[in-house]
Amino acid sequence: MSAQEQISRQTVLHEWHVSAGASMHEFGGFDMPIHYQTIMAEHLGTRAHAGLFDISHMGRFWVRGAQAVPFLRRALTNDAAHLSEPGWSHYTILADENGCALDDTFLYRVDREDYLLVVNGANHGRDWAWLQELAQEFPGLQLEDRSQELAMLALQGPAAMRVLNAVVAQSGASPIVLSERNAVGRVRLDGADVIVARTGYTGEPVSLELFPATSRTVDLWERILEAGREESVLPVGLGARDTLRLEAGLPLYGHELGEGPDGQPIPIMALLSMASRAVNFADPGRQFVGREALARQLVEVDNRGRSAPEGTDAGQRRVPYLVRRLAVLDKRKDRPGNNPVRQGHRLLVDEQAAGWVTSGTVVPCWRHAPGTDSPAESIRRAIALAYVRADLRVRRPGTPVSVDKGRGRPLPALLVRTNLRVCGDHTRAVLYPGARLA
Amino acid sequence: MSGINIPEQLFYTESHEWVQIDGEIVTIGITDYAQSELGDVVFVEVPDVGEAVKREESFGTIEAVKTVEDLLSPATGEVVEANESLGDHPELMNKDPYGAGWIIRIRAEDPGELDELLNASEYRDLLGEK
Numbered sequence: 001m002s003a004q005e006q007i008s009r010q011t012v013l014h015e016w017h018v019s020a021g022a023s024m025h026e027f028g029g030f031d032m033p034i035h036y037q038t039i040m041a042e043h044l045g046t047r048a049h050a051g052l053f054d055i056s057h058m059g060r061f062w063v064r065g066a067q068a069v070p071f072l073r074r075a076l077t078n079d080a081a082h083l084s085e086p087g088w089s090h091y092t093i094l095a096d097e098n099g100c101a102l103d104d105t106f107l108y109r110v111d112r113e114d115y116l117l118v119v120n121g122a123n124h125g126r127d128w129a130w131l132q133e134l135a136q137e138f139p140g141l142q143l144e145d146r147s148q149e150l151a152m153l154a155l156q157g158p159a160a161m162r163v164l165n166a167v168v169a170q171s172g173a174s175p176i177v178l179s180e181r182n183a184v185g186r187v188r189l190d191g192a193d194v195i196v197a198r199t200g201y202t203g204e205p206v207s208l209e210l211f212p213a214t215s216r217t218v219d220l221w222e223r224i225l226e227a228g229r230e231e232s233v234l235p236v237g238l239g240a241r242d243t244l245r246l247e248a249g250l251p252l253y254g255h256e257l258g259e260g261p262d263g264q265p266i267p268i269m270a271l272l273s274m275a276s277r278a279v280n281f282a283d284p285g286r287q288f289v290g291r292e293a294l295a296r297q298l299v300e301v302d303n304r305g306r307s308a309p310e311g312t313d314a315g316q317r318r319v320p321y322l323v324r325r326l327a328v329l330d331k332r333k334d335r336p337g338n339n340p341v342r343q344g345h346r347l348l349v350d351e352q353a354a355g356w357v358t359s360g361t362v363v364p365c366w367r368h369a370p371g372t373d374s375p376a377e378s379i380r381r382a383i384a385l386a387y388v389r390a391d392l393r394v395r396r397p398g399t400p401v402s403v404d405k406g407r408g409r410p411l412p413a414l415l416v417r418t419n420l421r422v423c424g425d426h427t428r429a430v431l432y433p434g435a436r437l438a
Numbered sequence: 439m440s441g442i443n444i445p446e447q448l449f450y451t452e453s454h455e456w457v458q459i460d461g462e463i464v465t466i467g468i469t470d471y472a473q474s475e476l477g478d479v480v481f482v483e484v485p486d487v488g489e490a491v492k493r494e495e496s497f498g499t500i501e502a503v504k505t506v507e508d509l510l511s512p513a514t515g516e517v518v519e520a521n522e523s524l525g526d527h528p529e530l531m532n533k534d535p536y537g538a539g540w541i542i543r544i545r546a547e548d549p550g551e552l553d554e555l556l557n558a559s560e561y562r563d564l565l566g567e568k
Contacts, residue, residue: 023477038532039503040478239477239504338528339481340501361503362480380480408483 011056012151012214013221022237028121030057033237040364040378042240043247046202047366047427048375050157051236052224057121060147060211061131064114067141072115074288075134076107077268079280083109089182089197093257093268093278094119094127099293099318100265101257103127104278108184108197116195116211118152120253134289151217153210155224156202156244158426159231164196164208166227167220178208192216201241203248205422243363247383247420247429249325250274252359255343256323261356261387267319269297270387274323293318304390321355321387324394325419327432328360328382328403329412336381336431338362339411341403347386348402348410354392357403360384365429367438373426379438381431382411383419397435442565443470445536449552450561453510456536462549464513467540468500468531471565476502479531484509484520484542491515491544493551498541500531509541513551519543 008031022033045051072080078092089108093101103123108116119127128145135143165175173188178198186193200207212220251257251271260266269275279294297318328337340362347355362382366375398414414432421428429438449457454472458465484498491497496508520542531539
């Protein structure tokens with residue numbers, strides 16, 4: 001590797017971030033803003049108003065031409081043929097033959113034969129090499145890395161659509177209507193089309209991701225912030241992006257996918273509902289990479305709790321652990337805890353090893369005045385995602401476990417269904433014990 | 439290092455604790471620089487009153503959203519008081535690091551150990567090198 005390659009890369013907004021006083025750190029090979037004010041303020045601002053994120057460190061690949069669909073149907077776990085018309089997108093995984101993830105990705109059908117595949121920044125190079133290899137089976141396929149030409153912004157939170165449409169109106173174009181999650185469209189801004197999708201990584205129901213041409217990105221960024229000033233829209237760094245996705249219970253490669261805390265690759269089906277959104281077996285004739293292994297994982301996950309199939313013992317399970325959501329409690333177990341648990345901390349049930357934390361910290365949330373939708377004050381709570389023994393059931397409102405931080409007494413916690421609920425155009429925290437809306 | 443508050447009357451460690459000396463009683467907290475680098479402090483774990491602490495050894499941990507750091511004692515001695523407000527309000531270490539955000543008080547066995555601490559001007563120079 002040359003010295004040049006070791007230097008972190010920069011997005012087109014790098015200079016803007018630095019002048020805004022952002023705390024900058026390396027992430028996925030890029031020098032990225034972690035926060036501008038504080039992670040807490042940016043998390044709360046996104047939930048109450050909207051946040052604007054530079055996520056141009058993600059990889060963006062175009063897949064085009066008549067071979068695009070056959071190629072995508074082979075390479076990815078979700079079925080590209082189910083994006084039956086342009087204007088839709090879905091969550092999908094790049095699996096290996098063992099049913100483990102090389103990366104989790106989003107596929108956008110932008111035009112009839114034009115697909116945009118967005119991959120994690122940290123996996124960009126490896127994904128590209130893997131796709132190039134698979135592409136050899138599809139002569140004539142157009143596969144292009146367009147990460148340099150297109151930037152990527154996320155505008156997430158209750159005010160997101162109003163603010164984008166205020167920018168669109170200034171440009172004299174008609175407002176964009178993306179009324180359903182995963183819808184994809186284009187807006188015309190100053191004579192150029194910008195791809196916009198109703199997707200995101202924060203759990204916000206009003207969530208947009210934009211793919212402007214790199215040359216127009218700084219201008220668009222500033223115009224969104226300007227148009228959003230009255231609605232308190234603020235720039236948000238990757239620190240709050242991580243706490244927001246954790247609160248929404250969404251997986252992050254390197255934590256809930258990739259190598260697991262047991263040293264083995266995490267089987268995709270361990271993601272449960274997220275996996276069923278990403279893996280599609282409907283067409284029995286579709287031979288996608290990892291299909292057989294994933295089908296075997298699914299049988300085991302569906303049968304968990306029943307006796308293991310004949311000839312298998314616990315040590316031979318394909319999916320010995322599942323990714324679960326965790327709410328840490330105060331030591332008196334009567335309110336949310338504020339002692340953070342982190343990746344690698346051990347989970348215990350009746351003092352027996354039961355798994356590991358894969359992501360965790362303390363996140364803020366809004367508490368609402370009784371009977372209203374107005375955020376009144378903010379509180380903090382420790383939450384996590386964990387890789388938990390598959391035989392443990394998650395009962396309502398939560399299954400008691402404890403977390404050993406390696407010092408002090410283990411902390412009480414609950415395995416829970418969710419830490420965040422969508423209510424209309426915004427989200428509300430679910431607090432434990434008791435699973436009350438904040 | 440503009441905008442970082444470094445009170446003249448305090449002493450400092452290279453690991454960014456501040457130290458106030460009243461005879462053998464030593465009050466310890468984290469500096470304005472430390473709190474701004476950490477970001478939102480979410481949890482602090484400190485020893486109980488009566489426990490022994492050792493110079494330049496960890497006496498507790500401080501946790502921010504993304505990081506965990508050890509707190510290092512500037513002197514060997516015994517904990518005489520811990521700031522109990524930090525349990526429910528760790529944000530005091532961000533809002534008022536030299537006041538309400540103090541962490542522990544210890545009785546130093548050998549106050550002579552404290553002579554090696556940095557004064558405000560030396561600490562300012564240390565930050566200037568960053």
